[in-house]
Amino acid sequence: MDKIANTPKPPYYAVIFTSFRTEGDNGYAETANRILEIARQQPGFLGYEGARQGIGISVSYWQSLEAIQAWKQHPEHKKVQEKEALWYGESRIRVCKVEREY
Incomplete structure (x- = not known):
């Protein structure tokens, strides 16, 4: 990611993932790169910044709450979620509606 x-x-919508590795x-x-490529192919995915x-802060952007829920339930994403304790000492996810951008 370079922009x-x-x-x-x-x-x-924005999904903000904050973590300590x-x-x-x-x-x-390798897994982070692969899962981001899969996310980019999902309906409703708009972009990513990290x-x-x-502290790590990753923000993914989505068209709708339904698109976020579908991504959360994606089989590959669910496999990665099961390994979070291996990679993160602490983490939190926040889902926000973006109402303004300037």
Whole structure:
């Protein structure tokens, strides 16, 4: 990722994943790249931004709450969710409606 996501005119939704990583890679980098590519192919996916320096913040953008729910239930995504304790010491997900962008 090397630019700010090009999102449409609001409203749309943002899923914010905030985390602290555990020690070691444990397959994280490869899995993160693969799951992002799968997310990009999902109906309703609008874009992604992320940063990590100590704390990690990943934001994915979606057309609807239904698209977010479908992504949460995607079989590959569910497999990755089962490994979160291996990769994250602490994490939180927030779902927000974007009403304004400037």
